[in-house]
Amino acid sequence: MARILITSAIPYINGIKHLGNLVGSQLPADLFARYMRGRGHEVMFICATDEHGTPAELAAAKAGKPVAEYCAEMHDVQAELARGFRLSFDHFGRSSSLRNQHLTQHFAGKLDAAGLIREVAESQVYSVDDGRFLPDRYIEGTCPNCGYDSARGDQCDNCTKQLDPTDLINPHSTISGSTNLEVRETKHLYLRQSAMREKLREWITSKTDWPVLTTSIALKWLDDGDGLQDRGITRDLHWGIPVKKGDQPWPGMEGKVFYVWFDAPIEYIACTAEWADAHGKPDAEWERWWRTDKGAEDVTYYQFMGKDNVPFHTLSFPVTILGSGEPWKLVDYLKSFNYLNYDGGQFSTSRGRGVFMDQALSILPADYWRWWLLSHAPESSDSEFTWENFQVSVNKDLADVLGNLVSRVTKFCVAKFGTQVPAGGEYGEQEARLIEELRTRIKDYAACMETMEVRKAATELRGIWVIGNEYLQSAAPWTVVKTDPERAQAMIRLSLNLIRVYAVLSAPFIPDAAAAMMQAMGSEDWAWPDDIAKAMSALPPGHDFTVPENLFRKITDEERAEWQARFAGKRD
Numbered sequence: 001m002a003r004i005l006i007t008s009a010i011p012y013i014n015g016i017k018h019l020g021n022l023v024g025s026q027l028p029a030d031l032f033a034r035y036m037r038g039r040g041h042e043v044m045f046i047c048a049t050d051e052h053g054t055p056a057e058l059a060a061a062k063a064g065k066p067v068a069e070y071c072a073e074m075h076d077v078q079a080e081l082a083r084g085f086r087l088s089f090d091h092f093g094r095s096s097s098l099r100n101q102h103l104t105q106h107f108a109g110k111l112d113a114a115g116l117i118r119e120v121a122e123s124q125v126y127s128v129d130d131g132r133f134l135p136d137r138y139i140e141g142t143c144p145n146c147g148y149d150s151a152r153g154d155q156c157d158n159c160t161k162q163l164d165p166t167d168l169i170n171p172h173s174t175i176s177g178s179t180n181l182e183v184r185e186t187k188h189l190y191l192r193q194s195a196m197r198e199k200l201r202e203w204i205t206s207k208t209d210w211p212v213l214t215t216s217i218a219l220k221w222l223d224d225g226d227g228l229q230d231r232g233i234t235r236d237l238h239w240g241i242p243v244k245k246g247d248q249p250w251p252g253m254e255g256k257v258f259y260v261w262f263d264a265p266i267e268y269i270a271c272t273a274e275w276a277d278a279h280g281k282p283d284a285e286w287e288r289w290w291r292t293d294k295g296a297e298d299v300t301y302y303q304f305m306g307k308d309n310v311p312f313h314t315l316s317f318p319v320t321i322l323g324s325g326e327p328w329k330l331v332d333y334l335k336s337f338n339y340l341n342y343d344g345g346q347f348s349t350s351r352g353r354g355v356f357m358d359q360a361l362s363i364l365p366a367d368y369w370r371w372w373l374l375s376h377a378p379e380s381s382d383s384e385f386t387w388e389n390f391q392v393s394v395n396k397d398l399a400d401v402l403g404n405l406v407s408r409v410t411k412f413c414v415a416k417f418g419t420q421v422p423a424g425g426e427y428g429e430q431e432a433r434l435i436e437e438l439r440t441r442i443k444d445y446a447a448c449m450e451t452m453e454v455r456k457a458a459t460e461l462r463g464i465w466v467i468g469n470e471y472l473q474s475a476a477p478w479t480v481v482k483t484d485p486e487r488a489q490a491m492i493r494l495s496l497n498l499i500r501v502y503a504v505l506s507a508p509f510i511p512d513a514a515a516a517m518m519q520a521m522g523s524e525d526w527a528w529p530d531d532i533a534k535a536m537s538a539l540p541p542g543h544d545f546t547v548p549e550n551l552f553r554k555i556t557d558e559e560r561a562e563w564q565a566r567f568a569g570k571r572d
Contacts, residue, residue, distance in 0.1 A: 002041045003298055005289050005329070006033050007268045009305035009313075010050040010095065013074045014059035016081065018354040019385065020340040020347030023373040024306035028335065028454050030087045031374055032302065034508035035449045037088075039528055044289050047082075048093035048271045049075045052240040053260030054137035058174065067239045071096060081357045085366045086511045091275035095263060099277070100270035101241045104263040108189075108233075109246035110324040116192045118230070119252065124186050125153075125165045129178040133186060133236040134165055136260075138175060141168030154261070157346075160217065160308050164232075187252060189243065190230040191262070196319045197228045203322075203330070204314060211379075213307060214336040218314035231316060233262040265317035269328070292327040302452075303334045310336050335452050338378035342385050343568075352570040355385070363563060367510040368394050368552070374509055375458035387564040391555045398510070398552040401465045402502065405472060406517060409495040410547040416481055417489060421497075423541030425490030431536075434471045434494070438464065438501075439532045445505065461505060468498050496521065496545060497536045501529050513551050520548035 008029035011017050026047060033045040051071040060070035071094070079092050094100075111117050125134045132138075136154040143151035144167055148158035153165035165171065172179045193200075204218050222228050234243055240257025243250045269290050276286040288295030303313055313334060321328045340347060347354035360369050372390050375397070376383050413422065427435075441464050448457035472495060481488035500521045507514035507526070518524070522544045529535035539545070 093271035
C-alpha cells in the first residue's frame, strides 16, 4: 500500500466557481483520489478556499459585507457545492485559518534567516481618487506582453505572464474606474527567487515524467527575458496574514499583509493540520504527510491545477519550501490543464460568463457533469464546452451504453428468471472471449489512471462499457432463452456480475451511478477486479438483486435549447 498526498489548486473565495475551474483542478484530482483509494492505497486529498488578496476584498465590497463575514459564508457555499459534485476531500479548509497564519509567518522567518528576503523601496500605483495603493486586482489595464485589454496587476489571464501593476498600459482602478493614478514610493518584502534559479532548474529538469505543459511553462518563466525575477510577497491591504518573522514583529512592515500567492500554497500544509485538528489528532498525524523527517519520506505528492497556476507552484512555492532549509515534502508530480472554453469564449468567474457549479447541479445530477468534463478534460490543448456536444456525449455514453445495459440485463432477468442470480448453464467461448478482452482493457484503463491521462482513461472506460453491450447483443439471451434457457441463464449470470464490475471501475468517474449499480446488485464488494475471471463469478447463483431506477435519462432537444438560451448571458 502506497501513501498518496493529493492537492488541487485552492479556489478563490470570490464567488461560486464555474465548470472550467472545476475541471482544471478539483475534479481530476478527485478522480485520481477515488481511483487510488479504490486500489487500496492510503490517500490524503486536501483542498481549501483561498481567502486573501484583492479578490476577496473586491467581492466582499460588491456584496456589501465585511470581508471576514463574506469569506466565511462563501467557504460554506463552496464546501456544499463540492459535496454536490461528490468531491471526496479529506478536508476542505480555509487559508484564513490560524494554522495558515502561523505557518506562513514561520516560513517568512526562515526565508529571511536564510537571506532569501530583501526589503525594497519601490514605486507603486496610487489612486488619488480612491486614496490608496492599487495592488494586484485593484488595477487592470492592457498587458504589455500580449495586448489583452483586461490584464490584472499581478498576472495576465490570457498569456499567463506575471505582472506588476506598473507594467500595465492604460491602467485604471477596479474600485472606482478612475484613471487619476500616480506612482508613489512604498516599501515591501521581496522573495529572492533569482537566488534559487539554478536549484529550481535542477529540480524541474529532473521531473522527466511531468506533462510537457507543466515543464514548458515552468522553464519559460525560469528563463524568459532576464530570467526568474524576485517577487514581492507583501501588499498594502487590510485583509490578509499580518507580516511577521515567525512570531516576532517585522520592523517597517507594520500594517502590511503577505501576498496571497505567498500564503495560498502554504495552506496545503496548513489544511492538513486543520484536518488533524478537526479529527482530534496530534500534530504527528499531519506531519507524517509533509515532514520527511517525521514519516513523509514514503509519500508520493501529486498536485492538480490549471496552467495559469503553474508558475507559482513550480517556482515561488518551491522556493519557499527549499529556501526554508527544513525537511518539507516537495511535489513529485504536477498535473496541469489547459483552459475549458465556453461556446466560443472563456469561462470567467469575475465576469460571470459560463455555467457555474450551482447552476449545473440545479438542472442535472453531478454524474452527468463529471462524465462530460472528465471525458473532455483540456489536457493537451484547450477544449470547449458546447451544449450540443454535452447532450450528444451524455445521451450516447451514459444513457445508450451504460444505462441501457444495466436496464436490459436486470429487467430481462426479472421477467424470465426472477430476482436472484440464475444458476443454470456454464460460461462458454463467448464469455471466455469477453473475460479475456476485459482483462486487457482493464489493464489499459488502470495504466491511464495511474499516469493521470484523464481523457484516455475515460475512453478506455467507455470501451469497457461498449464491449459489454456488444457481448449482450451478440449473445442475445432474449432469443437463446426460447431454445436453451440454461444457456441464457449463464449469459445473464455473467452480465449481472459485469454490472458489479462496472460499478467498481466507474466509481471514480460517476460515483452516484456506481453506488446505485452496486446497491442494485445487492453487494458491498468494491474490490478491484485484479482477477477478472473470479470477479465475473463474485455474485453467486441465488444472490438477490433488484432493478435500479433509470441510471441516466436522456437530455431532450428542448432542454438543450432552453439551457443554451438560459446560460448565454452573464451571471448576475
